[in-house]
Amino acid sequence: MSGPLAGVRVVELGIWVAGPAAACVLADWGADVVKVEAPGGDPQRAFSATLGDTAVNPTFEASNRGKRGVVLDLRSPEGAARMRDLLARADVFVTNLRVPALERLGLAYEALAGPYPRLVYALLTAHGLDGPDRDAPGYDVGSYWSRAGIAAQLAAPGGPPPMPRGGMGDRPAGMALAAAVCAALYARERGGRGQLVTTSLLRQGAFTLASDLTSVLRTGAAMPVMTRETMPNPLVNPYRAADGSWFWLLGLESGRHWPALLAALGDPPWAAGFPTPAVRATRRAELTALLDAEFARLPRAGWAERFAAAGVWWSPVQTVEEVLADPQVRASGAILGDVVAGPCDFSADVCAPGRTAPRLGQHTDEVLAELGHGETRGTGAGGSGAGGSGSGARERGPG
Structure with missing residues (x-):
């Protein structure tokens, strides 16, 4: 393996996305x-069935590429012993099982800190290690998206909360x-x-919403939830072009960016009625409507040319297909073949994300042989591709 963590050995006991995503980054x-x-x-291996294609499991692959896969029945003496052998050689243990499940398996931090004093124990929970809901189950749609306040802040006033995308809170928490x-x-x-190092989906959600939460903590007043019509600065708004595609203006400094926008629009006569940022904020709904009419005159590609010539700051609102076709996305290193890369690069170390996730139990014999054990099929370790009904290790943890 190459990369800044080459030589570091990690054991992951993770399910769904958040814990596996952390180990995937490592x-x-x-x-x-x-x-x-x-x-x-x-x-999460069964999630592909909901997509109608059991041969492809994008969500599992995205969080489990580059790992070696081992099957152990941790409820059996043999499986528990093999797990201890793995941990004895490990630098890091990553898990997002709920703490009661870890305690039943003898894998809680308190049980491992003494025998393995150099082990970094990385635990990702739904709600943290203290409080009335510390052991409650959770996924990111609940603990991160809903409970931490993000969904409410993104909902239109009086409207339903928006639906998140899969793993939207899990992967930042994993990072x-x-x-x-x-x-x-x-x-x-x-x-x-x-x-012991920990984070939780709830803490990650609160950190994501830090500006809003800090506003209440420091001033007692919440930041208002904005719509296009109520945005104080209409130069930071999404607009729709003539072809139906959307883009976002990025004129955060209204006074600075206003002249460039007017140049791209061809200096419309109505602009004289909006001479200052304060006037533009006061007449925000009117200005937004005027800009809507202007931007309906050309397709997005036409506005892209005008924006480039005038120096307007903006960004396209892209579909996933457009993201994958975007040359800048490719140039940034975000896509490597058919793999979505992690968000970080290192100048002195080449990181090559693994292309595939392991099949269930694919490396059981290989890994246990490195520990000095022979053939494992028929034992509590479970052989390559072993089936079965699962174990206590499958108690649901955070997504």
Whole structure:
């Protein structure tokens, strides 16, 4: 493996997206990640059935590429012993199982800190380790999107909350946990000991909404929920072009960006009625309607040419198909073949994300052989491709 974490050994006991996403980031950065699954597998393996194609599972692949897959029945003495062997050689343990499940399996932090003092134990929960709902189940649509306030702040006044996309809170939380792991590994280099590092979907949601929450904390007043018509600065708004496609103006500094926008519009005569940012804010709904009429005159490609010539700051509102066809997206390194890369690069280390996720139990024999164990089929470890009904390790954790 290449990357800044080459040589770091990670054991993951994760399900759904958030925990596996954290381990996926570590794998992208060069760590050797062994994903441990119950005989029935990570429940996200079955998600492809909802897409009507059991041969392709995009959500599982996106969070589990580049890992080695091992099946262990952690309820059996043999499986539990094999897990301890893995942890004895590991630098990092990543999990998003709920704490009661980890306690029943003998894998809670308190049970591992003594035997493995150098282990960095990375735990991702739904709601945190304290409080009345610390052990409550959760996914990102609940703990991150709904409970942390994001859905309400994005809903139109009086309207229903918007629907999130899959893994929208899971992957940022996974990235946060991966960053915490790296900080803990650095601290271990100085102090010689591992430690518990945690984050939660709820905390990630609160951090995402920090501007709104801080407004209430410091001033007692909430930031208003905006619509296109109530946005104080109509130069930071989405608009629809003649071909039906949308784009977003980025004129955050109204006084600075107003002249360029007028030049792109051909200096319309009505502009004299909006001479200052204060006037434009007061007459915001009227100005938005005038801009709507202007932008309905040309397709988005036509406005792109005019914006480029005038120096207007803007961005297209793109579909996923347009994102994949965007040359800048490709040039940024976001897409590598048929893999969506992680968001970070390193100048001195080449990171090559793994292309595929492991089949269930694909590397069981290989990994356990490295620990000095022979053939595993028929034991509590579970062989390559083993089936079965699952184990206590499958108790649902955060998404």
